[in-house]
Amino acid sequence: MDRDGMKKMKKVILYPLSAIGHMNPMFHVAEALNSKGISITFILTKYNSPNPSSFSTDYSFHFIDDGIAAMETPPSNPVAFLAALNSNSRQPFRDCLESILGSEKGEKSVACLITDPLWVFTRAISEEFGLPRIMLHTSTAADLVILSSPDVLQHDDYPVFPEIIAMVEEVKASSGLICNSYEELEGPSLNTLRQNINIPVFPIGPLHKYSKTSATSSFLLKDKTPIIKWLDNQPPKSVLYVSFGSIATINKAEFEEIACGLANSNQPFLWVIRPDLVHGSENSQLLLEDFEEKVGERGRIVTWAPQQEVLTHTAVGGAFIHGGWNSAMESISEGVPVICMPCLFPDQKTIARHVTDVWRVGLRVDRGGIERGQVEEVIKRLMGDQEIRERLDEFKGTADKCVSHGGSSYESLEKLCSFILSL
Structure with a gap:
């Protein structure tokens, strides 16, 4: 895509899950997209909130109440923690999204929402506003292949995590999927995943290669x-x-x-x-x-x-x-x-x-x-x-090589940008 086309690119809203292992990949995605001329707006919970000064001045940040940041002791069980985040963040997220979209004054400049499939409430809200969703899967493609297979509940490692298995439905209902992987590493798994979920899949990893420093800073x-x-x-x-x-x-x-x-x-x-x-x-x-x-x-x-x-x-x-x-x-x-x-x-x-x-x-x-x-x-x-x-x-x-010009992830990132522009 040429530079003139990129200048006309609409902004994207990024809404990562409030865990560092999920937020870092989203920050890397932001850097990758921003390097192509895409405008970045973040919606972040106050729990685990980063310092905006650590990021590009081109980014916009909106922080929402999640009920977790105010707790003296957040839930130690990951499943309970995830449930509390989803329950507490739904209405604040909707209000924030409405405010962002309402400020566009009739100009539909927001192309899509890029979010984590573990935010299970975003489907209904994005559909309410007519906003396409693209998912970022922060684990291996092979993991999502197992989760999206019909016999997942018979798999020895997964039966006790129904909340994680449920995220597959969020992925299937989205417009596309970004993977922190690349064809040369997980080619067979990526091909199977495309068959299982039947939406566009964009393996643009390794995502940290798009960032000059560790996002944990x-x-x-x-x-x-x-x-x-x-x-x-x-x-x-x-x-x-x-x-x-x-x-x-x-x-x-x-x-x-x-x-x-x-x-x-x-x-x-x-x-x-x-x-x-x-x-x-x-x-x-x-x-x-x-x-x-x-x-x-x-x-x-x-x-x-x-x-x-x-x-x-x-x-x-x-x-x-x-x-x-x-x-x-x-x-x-x-x-x-x-x-x-x-x-x-x-x-x-x-x-x-x-x-x-x-x-x-x-x-x-x-x-x-x-x-x-x-x-x-x-x-x-x-x-x-x-x-x-x-x-x-x-x-x-x-x-x-894969993130360099002409590499598999480089080309996948180009396709992702074109896809976003088409939404």
Whole structure:
């Protein structure tokens, strides 16, 4: 599409789910679309609200009450949390959308709403205003293939999450689907998904490639300099980056076994320990009595890290993650081998199987009965596996190529922009 055509592009409204793992991909989508000349308007809940000054001055922001930000203790159960968000946000979202559309003074300049399928109330409201919806799926395409198959309830990983399965109906009822994936990585799954949902699918990932810095900086205004300086002093490909995402928790016994496995591996590591990582502990770091003294300068423990910059650092040679798609995609596309330990949602088991059995770019450990010897062994295996590194060099090259001019994701983004213009 030529630049003149882009200048005439109508604006889009983006409404991400209020979880960092869902918001970051939406911020990346915003950067991708904005780079093509599309005007961006965000509707965000006050819970987990980012700092608008961290974004392009071209963006518009509207913040709505969600009832969660005012709670002293938000629901710890993810399903209960999701239900509360949906219940509390419906009317504020409708009022905000009406205000935005009403300010257009008869000019229909808003092309569509791009939102998360876990916002289950947006269908009725968008239909009320005649506004097309495009969905952003923030996990792997393979996960949505399982969710959209007729026998999903017979799948071992999914029966206990009917709320997640229900999101497929929201996807099918939408005008199109954006995926944080690319043809060379998930071609067969993407083809099956297109057959299952029968709407246009736009794989434009890896989404983080459209952003110069980690989107988490919009939430946590922390100084990343000490972390990067520490990495600068480590040998190439020597550091294991350990992070279990923004909401997954483990118990005290698992935490202690992982800590001992890390210590016994003699491998340099950077471990992100959120205060709430260990279930039932107010400050997880307090559980590591004498640990930092034992590992010395070989280990660095932090409450937050700029993951995108960390994974691209030359010192990082592996990642120990919870199997979330953002972390897996960022690791694979940056050529970093991964250890997956599925912690929370069903898709993490699907992702872990693909990492180990389909793409063969990492190893897996299961939480059930995890023990320090197992952790030590899997770390040593991963960091010393040259075949995995060679495969990942190819994956990294493909990921870089697909978002470059003429690549599969580049072309898919062009098609997405044309599609938005046609709505």
